[in-house]
Amino acid sequence: MCNRYLQTLFEFKAPDPDRFKLIYREDLRNALLTNIDIQWNKRFTSYKILDDGIEAYFDDGTIVYGTILIGCDGARSLVRAQLIPDFQRNDLRIINSAGTIEPYDDMKKIHQISKDSGVRIFGKQGHSMLVLPFRQSWIWGLSWPEQGDHEERNVSTAQLVDKIRQHFNNDELVRLAERTSPSSYLAPYRMYSALCLKQNPFPNNPRVTLLGDAAHPMTTQAGKGANTAFADAFDLADALLNPSSSSLTDYEQKMFKRGFEAVKASLGMTNMIHLTGWKGLLRDCILSIISYMMPLINVISMPLRLFKKKHD
Incomplete structure (x- = not known):
């Protein structure tokens, strides 16, 4: 998780990498279609x-x-x-859009933070971006709290780029959206939940x-x-x-x-x-504090983990 300057706030690591596998949706779909009459x-x-x-x-x-x-x-x-x-289904009044793009060499910071996994980026006023490496491409998403009724109907590609410029103020993220071809955009849609x-x-x-x-x-x-x-x-x-x-x-x-x-x-x-205002600032501070404390917690808990492993 990063702030809009692409500075890391918090990093998730799988406790046991052997238990977590990345599977491409296309490969999974093809496997599930095998020997089935559809x-x-x-x-x-x-x-x-x-x-x-x-x-x-x-x-x-x-x-x-x-x-x-x-x-x-x-x-x-x-x-x-x-x-x-x-x-x-509850209308969350959150709008989501996305796109795919081939990586560019002049997006060095995005390369750095997304080389091993997806990254969530917090912007201003509840705006959030996701960048996820997918084979030789990046999948990116932009979501934000709705500010007007059925806002998703009237958001153009150019307006999406302007949103990123306004709420993230980061040149690499702006270029990420600007260079996405129109055919690779996912039109804005509303988010729902049970x-x-x-x-x-x-x-x-x-x-x-x-x-x-x-x-x-x-x-x-x-x-x-x-x-x-x-x-x-x-x-x-x-x-x-x-x-x-x-x-x-x-x-x-x-x-x-x-x-x-x-x-x-x-x-x-x-x-x-999608927290806004002081709640969003508090979230970022808490994540930063946790991130700084985790190495200390790992060091302190190491004897206990070694003891437990020895007696398992």
Whole structure:
């Protein structure tokens, strides 16, 4: 995490590097598509529960019969809309945009801070940037608290560059956005999140269930969405391989607990990243103090860690 001058405020390090792996989304997607019969270009519209199964209807007029329908159709899930009509997504009034660019040699500071991992950069008035190395490119994102109704509809590429210039005042970050080709921009969009529910909203339907963002849509800032969806998938697979009258109920209870803990953590991170005024300044000071104290804490705790390792 850095301030707008690209000075490090805090650095996260994995406690055990062997337990954390970086996987490219494209490679993962290709692996998951292997040996699966997929019908593309279909849009789900509704389902109908029968005595002996379930029918799924699509906008091209086709109908598919099955035993169980699993809605893993993302944050705007149409399966969820029918299964839980009262489920609400909260408009966070935060706008997000992004782009991809090949690294330039004259962006030395960005090279330095992003060589091993992604970096979060705090600007003024709640503006935040993310720079993430991806193969031979950089992915960058810009997000900020909305200042006018539906601001995302009227933000041009030039205005995004001006926002970075105004709220970060850093030439390298400005060049990062200026040199991004129009075809590589992601148009500004609003951020939503599920409410932090304390009671399980899933109706224990024996024929329909949900998975991933379809069940618990969350913000991206904590990086929990994909791993939470994978955990859902493993638990659901176990429930389907070992069926009982309570299999889906047990799965949904696990999925609810894990999923909405992730929703809460993600929302907390999103709010922290977009703090404004004195709260943003206090955040930066606290992160700096923690960063300076961590080496001392590591030295002090070293004997305890060596003792524990010796007796494990």
